[in-house]
Amino acid sequence: MTPSREVAASAVIHVVDDDDAFRAAIARLLRVAGYEVKDYRSAGDYLVDAPPDGPGCLLLDLHMPGPDGLELQEAVLRRGDGLPIIFLTGHGDVRQSVRAMRQGAADFLVKPVNREELLAAIRAALQRQERELSTSRWRRDLAERYATLTPREKQVLEGVVTGALNKQIAALLGTSERTIKAHRAKIMLKMRVDSVAELVHASAALRPRGAGGKPVD
């Protein structure tokens, strides 16, 4: 699909703030700094568009009519836009900052914000995103492929990544070894991998919390 272009489209900063004047000022500042800027007057304005998927980040105000910044953050997380979020707000209160950070915000700044500080925060956020971008895209692809597996195939996959032998999986599912082989072949095709190792990697990446391990002992 995507012809691998490394044209490094300059990062897009998505600014969501209900204060027109402030938004304009920030946009100008960021453009001067070399970023592409898209601005939105409300959470809804941002959410109606399809999730952007290039490099970039979000700059959110906390207090806004309609859904506020934190709510928008949750929505963004749910939707899975890959963008890191920087909050930029007038009356930063500790509780809110803690909540925002705990929900994965990249930073939380308080107006008035020093120009250098803002740019530094953005640079950090973009850098962080760059690290996550490729892997998150990869995960999305995997999830798509996984979704094409039939229920039975998912069961077999489960067995395979557990290290079970075909005959064991067969016994477990109450079918024959031959059947398992058939499913396995299908799985390898659908998941687009060509080794068990890759399959294990892939299915590990699919599990919710990447941290998990197997203290099975």
Place this chain on the structure above:
Amino acid sequence: MTPSREVAASAVIHVVDDDDAFRAAIARLLRVAGYEVKDYRSAGDYLVDAPPDGPGCLLLDLHMPGPDGLELQEAVLRRGDGLPIIFLTGHGDVRQSVRAMRQGAADFLVKPVNREELLAAIRAALQRQERELSTSRWRRDLAERYATLTPREKQVLEGVVTGALNKQIAALLGTSERTIKAHRAKIMLKMRVDSVAELVHASAALRPRGAGGKPVD
């Protein structure tokens, strides 16, 4: 080494605060809630002791003579105590809270703190630690086993988890397939796993950033 005892030694809350009265009050409150408490008057008092390794968490004041809470946090991270840190401070300022959270604090509360809120934070922190504890122990074990591999075996392992065939690994290392088989057997023994799947899991857990994936396409 460690005889697996599941005696669930009640969690220890380490309270570091320079305010004697406050410390005493908190300690009392926590003891009543069923926790074991150790209190320290300063960062130094905490750091001189060996890092505790049972279940528990840290409750830190931010403003203290000598190293302050944030500095103590850094020291604790460097030292690798496995304990989650909750900040509890009088004049919480957003910048500090953000910094604390970014450095991995479990929570950041502002005095005066609601009793329930504090206990909830502690419960959450302990729960979080519990999750991390087992996997971090598991990783440590893996690292130990990995360390026993000879350089050659590590190379072979690399190939195996990449999904390479024995013959390919052999070609890569310039030896025979038989040799690879020999190494593989040794690896499975030393790493204490009995399937390639487990091996892949294990070696993935060994890599620094657990997030990593393979956008090898």
Place this chain on the structure above:
DNA sequence: CGGCGCATTGCACCAAAGGACAATGCGGCC
């Protein structure tokens, strides 16, 4: 020097995985 750990291999053999070709049964959908 002799022992030890490590890397290397050969041969034979068995077990497991995978591909080829083919076929059956079931439940939905047009």
Place this chain on the structure above:
DNA sequence: GGCCGCATTGTCCTTTGGTGCAATGCGCCG
């Protein structure tokens, strides 16, 4: 009813992986 996706199997054959047994060569240490 006929087509299709999904699950199921069978047989046959090839490729890989894994083991047992045995042996060689090298560098290091006491």
